[in-house]
Amino acid sequence: MSNVVALLIVVPIIAAAGGLLARSRALLSDAITLGSLAASAIGSIWLLAEVRANGSVVVRIGGWDPELGIVLVADLFASLILMVALATILVVEIFAIAQRRTVWGADPEVAGPILLVLSSGVSLAFLTGDLFTLFVAFEMILVCSYVLLTHQGHRGQINAGMTYVVMNLMASTLFLLGVAFVYAATGTVNMALLAERIPELDSGTRLGIGLWFLVVFGTKAAAFPLFSWLPDSYPTAPTTITAVFAGLLTKIGVYAIVRFNTLTGMEELGPVILVVAGATMLIGVSGALAQDDIKRILSFHTVSQIGYMLMGVGLFTVAGVAGTVIFLVHQIPVKTVLFLVGGLIEDAEDTSALDEIGGLARRRPIIALLFALPALSLAGLPPFSGFVAKLALVDAGVAASSIPIVVVSLLASILTLLSMTKIWLNVFWGDEPEPTPDSPDGPPAQDAYAGAGRRRYVMEATTGIAVAGTLAVALFAGPLWDMSDRAADDLVNPDRYISEVLS
Amino acid sequence: MSAALLLAIAGLVGVGVYLVTARSLSRIVLGFSMLGHAAVLSLLGAGGRAAQPPLADRVDDTAANPLPQALSLTAIVISFGLTLFLLALARRQNELTGDDLVEDDLEDRRIADDETGTDDGDAEARPAPSETDAGDRLDDGVPVGRGVTTQEPAAS
Known part of the structure; x- marks a missing residue:
């Protein structure tokens, strides 16, 4: 049954080919995409249950030794985050199918298959046991994101896409150079072997490798000061695409930082990561306060929240890393849902600029409710999932007596709440602004499309399910916390990981 | 690693970084192919001298370490695909604005x-x-x- 690990990577790619071949028949293409994503999600749930009960699943591709071949490792951390990620992609795809025949949606014949390749890349990134395969997985994900971001070819998308592609290509090139350095220093790219050999290097080489990969993964994660590509590029993509990006892409960078730094025992980088974390939180959230467009505000919050995840890694204690794990579990669905709600608002009002919307709570109360719950969760108010996650981090910070970062994180939380209030006041309360005369090149009204009402229900229902998912994170905080704690324990003390992979 | 290889890598990185910081996408494409070559050469250099293959049962004097070469091949394929994508992006920008310059952000x-x-x-x-x-x-x-x-x- 351990083949499921490999199937999670292989099946979506084959399905993507099928979806592309069937692209002239929309229904068949949709069915292939949805079926494959659902199968992946179910497979990842099974994998999590298996790993939780019986320990890590290790698959050696082709039966090669870890020294030579590729190893796939599903430990508790990887399978937990993978399950959340794949479930999120599935929800977004349902939303996308409902939305995409409107002008705001992504082009149907491209988005579905590319999303499948992306989900394959996501699985590979979480499950791989060697550094070079992680590079390949990053490339798979990034190439998909380049295509999804620019496939409509509008001017704004091409402009933002150029910055995005160049920044990420630079990070990928540095990643490849870093792999070469690591191989030169240790003679392996297998992570379990690296965990044994990197601590034995002299401190200068170790620190160089650690900082190099912090820059690489920090760019992918959009950490300060390497985040500038994110708020410009994300808002230009179709909302469903942005929802996937914001929910997943930066988190994979965080995942890589957690995995690499804990396995190689880069404890002395802790203070550096803490400074980066604090700066990311504050600068992200103050960027959000200055914006006046829903998608741009949410994009800056994506940056800000990365800081919280890095905070747990920077503390380098079991409690801190457990906080990062549960924050990832909370953040992936919440961020995605907020962008989906942004899509609903855009669909209803034909704009996402704050000053052109008002009084939406009276006309579309469901959207107001769907926004309020994840927004409060993002700010970290009890009893939502954000509260659980932030409490875990603050608790870990106090326990490690790193008071400055705790103060900064609480301050950033208050500012997050302020920024969410700004959206609420402008979009849901207040008066409807004067109807502006339709600009000739604006998109046509939504009702011009046949079946607009039914599609709207599907979109709202899908967002509702996703909101319920974020509430479930708070509801099942107990078991999730236990799992995060166990996962963090395995991460901070990697002996078990090493012996499971190498034996 | 030989000094010539090291110098080649340094030169490629220098030229590559200079080109990547340009505004014109066609220069950036060239810059990235330089950087890609530098990365591949570093991988080869990281493999050490010939006759040190990591295959336990095959020690002879002529074989080189195959692992970095496998990594290099993968990296070359990826950078080839990305170069094509960048060129497509440059062409689209050219269609839209008549040049291929990266514009100021918002x-x-x-x-x-x-x-x-x-x-x-x-x-x-x-x-x-x-x-x-x-x-x-x-x-x-x-x-x-x-x-x-x-x-x-x-x-x-």
Whole structure:
């Protein structure tokens, strides 16, 4: 049954080919995409249950030794985050199918298959046991994101896409150079072997490798000061695409930082990561306060929240890393849902600029409710999932007596709440602004499309399910916390990981 | 690793970084191919001298370590694909604006507007939606309307 690990990577790619071949028949293409994503999600749930009960699943591709071949490792951390990620992609795809025949949606014949390749890349990134395969997985994900971001070819998308592609290509090139350095220093790219050999290097080489990969993964994660590509590029993509990006892409960078730094025992980088974390939180959230467009505000919050995840890694204690794990579990669905709600608002009002919307709570109360719950969760108010996650981090910070970062994180939380209030006041309360005369090149009204009402229900229902998912994170905080704690324990003390992979 | 290899890598990285910081996408493409070559050479250098293959049962004097070569091949394929994608992006930018320059981003434009005193921040504050001219496409995919200069690329 351990083949499921490999199937999670292989099946979506084959399905993507099928979806592309069937692209002239929309229904068949949709069915292939949805079926494959659902199968992946179910497979990842099974994998999590298996790993939780019986320990890590290790698959050696082709039966090669870890020294030579590729190893796939599903430990508790990887399978937990993978399950959340794949479930999120599935929800977004349902939303996308409902939305995409409107002008705001992504082009149907491209988005579905590319999303499948992306989900394959996501699985590979979480499950791989060697550094070079992680590079390949990053490339798979990034190439998909380049295509999804620019496939409509509008001017704004091409402009933002150029910055995005160049920044990420630079990070990928540095990643490849870093792999070469690591191989030169240790003679392996297998992570379990690296965990044994990197601590034995002299401190200068170790620190160089650690900082190099912090820059690489920090760019992918959009950490300060390497985040500038994110708020410009994300808002230009179709909302469903942005929802996937914001929910997943930066988190994979965080995942890589957690995995690499804990396995190689880069404890002395802790203070550096803490400074980066604090700066990311504050600068992200103050960027959000200055914006006046829903998608741009949410994009800056994506940056800000990365800081919280890095905070747990920077503390380098079991409690801190457990906080990062549960924050990832909370953040992936919440961020995605907020962008989906942004899509609903855009669909209803034909704009996402704050000053052109008002009084939406009276006309579309469901959207107001769907926004309020994840927004409060993002700010970290009890009893939502954000509260659980932030409490875990603050608790870990106090326990490690790193008071400055705790103060900064609480301050950033208050500012997050302020920024969410700004959206609420402008979009849901207040008066409807004067109807502006339709600009000739604006998109046509939504009702011009046949079946607009039914599609709207599907979109709202899908967002509702996703909101319920974020509430479930708070509801099942107990078991999730236990799992995060166990996962963090395995991460901070990697002996078990090493012996499971190498034996 | 030989000194010649090291110098080659250093030179490629230097030229590559210089080109990547340019505004023109065609220069950036060249820069990335230089950097890609530098990365591949470093991988080869990392493999050590010949006759040190990590295969336990095959020690002879002529074989080189195959692992970095496998990694290099993968890296070459990836960078080849990405070069094509960048070129496609450059061509699209050329269709839209007549050149292939990376434009100022939104915040830069706002700051510039504040400094010069022109108050059209509102008009620019809206990202994609106002520029989402999905209706401006003809059936054959050739974009028309704003942003296209009179010099249509010959290929379209």
